[in-house]
Amino acid sequence: xxxxxxxxxxxxxxxxxxxxxxxxxxxxxxxxxxxxxxxxxxxxxxxxxxxxxxxxxxxxxxxxxxxxxxxxxxxxxxxxxxxxxxxxxxxxxxxxxxxxxxxxxxxxxxxxxxxxxxxxxxxxxxxxxxxxxxxxxxxxxxxxxxxxxxxxxxxxxxxxxxxxxxxxxxxxxxxxxxxxxxxxxxxxxxxxxxxxxxxxxxxxxxxxxxxxxxxxxxxxxxxxxxxxxxxxxxxxxxxxxxxxxxxxxxxxxxxxxxxxxxxxxxxxxxxxxxxxxxxxxx
Numbered sequence: 001x002x003x004x005x006x007x008x009x010x011x012x013x014x015x016x017x018x019x020x021x022x023x024x025x026x027x028x029x030x031x032x033x034x035x036x037x038x039x040x041x042x043x044x045x046x047x048x049x050x051x052x053x054x055x056x057x058x059x060x061x062x063x064x065x066x067x068x069x070x071x072x073x074x075x076x077x078x079x080x081x082x083x084x085x086x087x088x089x090x091x092x093x094x095x096x097x098x099x100x101x102x103x104x105x106x107x108x109x110x111x112x113x114x115x116x117x118x119x120x121x122x123x124x125x126x127x128x129x130x131x132x133x134x135x136x137x138x139x140x141x142x143x144x145x146x147x148x149x150x151x152x153x154x155x156x157x158x159x160x161x162x163x164x165x166x167x168x169x170x171x172x173x174x175x176x177x178x179x180x181x182x183x184x185x186x187x188x189x190x191x192x193x194x195x196x197x198x199x200x201x202x203x204x205x206x207x208x209x210x211x212x213x214x215x216x217x218x219x220x221x222x223x224x225x226x227x228x229x230x231x232x233x234x235x236x237x238x239x240x241x242x243x244x245x246x247x248x249x250x251x252x253x254x255x256x257x258x259x260x261x262x263x264x265x266x267x268x269x270x271x272x273x274x275x276x277x278x279x280x281x282x
Contacts, residue, residue: 002052003161005147009032010220016167020044026185026204027220028060028069028208028219028224029205029208029209030209031205031207032202032204032205032210032224033189033204033205033206033207034202034205034206035152035202035206036200036202036203036206037191038139039203039207042198042199042203043207045195045198046074046077046195046196046199047077047081049182049193049195050074050078050081050083050085050193051075051083053085053164053166053191053193053195054085055082055086056191057162057163057164057191058083058084058085059084059086060087060161060162060163060164061084061085061086061162061164061165062086062088062115062158062159062162062164062165062166063075063078063085063086063087063088063160063165063166064089064155064158064166064167065087065088065114066087066089066090066101066166066168066226066227067089067106067216067226068168068213068216068225068226069098069168069204069205069208069215069216069219069224070168070169070170070196070199070204071167071168071208071213072106072170072208072213072215073168073196073199073204073208073213074166074168074195074196075087075106075110076110076136076207076208076211076213079110079111079112080211084179085166086115087106087112087113087114087115088114088115088116088117088158089103089114089115089116089117089155090116090117090150090151090154090155091116091117091118092118092150092151092154092228093118093119093124093150094121094228094229094230095228095229096216096218096232097214098216098217098218099218099226101193102215102216103116105214106214107254108204108246109214114229115158115179116276117154117155117157117158118154118155118172119149119150119151119153119154120153123149123153124149124150127145127146131145131146133230134230136230136231137248142212142248143231143249150228159188159190160210162192163190164190164191164192165190165192165193166193166194166195167192167193167194167199168196169194169196169197170194170195170196170197170198170199170200170201170204171197171198172199172200172201172241173225173241173242174240174241175240178192180197181197182194182195182197182198201241202223221234222234222235222236222237223235223244224241224242224244225241225242225244225245231245231246232244232245233247235246243272248266
């Protein structure tokens with residue numbers, strides 16, 4: 001089933017929600033964050049996993065940050081405890097301005113450098129020339145080809161010299177992620193660590209509030225999961241956290257290929273992921 005798609009990505013960046021001006025909305029910290037039993041133990045366990053990972057894999061370990069709330073928690077833990085884990089992110093060329101602005105804020109707040117990995121400009125230009133800027137709405141195959149070019153190809157280069165990577169995946173993010181393990185191995189033999197797998201949304205936002213972690217202001221405007229601007233919209237109260245991602249597709253297709261469903265403790269990267277360079281229509 002296909003939902004109507006917008007004529008412009010700004011169609012899904014409303015200035016108000018439920019009749020209230022965006023400026024008066026409660027912050028995401030206030031809306032979602034709360035202390036729950038065992039929070040401190042989960043924080044301690046996550047820090048312990050990060051410290052062990054740094055010992056095992058440094059300097060060939062990276063946090064592949066989406067700049068989302070979960071990855072900001074991991075960034076804070078890594079920077080606060082001076083762990084030798086590189087922070088890196090993908091600049092797809094179609095991110096929200098608020099997302100791009102978060103990178104220099106993180107660098108200034110923590111006094112660290114964030115690696116930025118972008119797709120080849122020539123390949124992107126050729127892809128857009130052939131398929132247009134809105135090809136992602138035409139079919140799942142076209143959307144996946146766009147994701148492969150803008151995300152998987154730079155991810156492959158980000159991971160090429162690394163033997164381990166850290167992600168902010170949580171089991172509570174969606175049904176497709178309900179089986180996310182704490183640690184797995186991708187198809188290239190790299191260790192993939194998901195130290196927030198057992199955290200709840202309340203845990204994430206409570207930690208952000210307590211520690212003053214910088215985050216994307218779009219979260220305050222009902223964007224719980226933020227990807228590329230054309231493919232992300234705000235969600236309504238009660239909707240799944242990832243309902244605003246590729247909202248015109250069925251739930252079973254709502255992954256870009258960076259993370260496939262986990263089975264038997266093994267994480268995989270789709271063709272064109274970390275182990276090979278993606279081939280997309282030019």
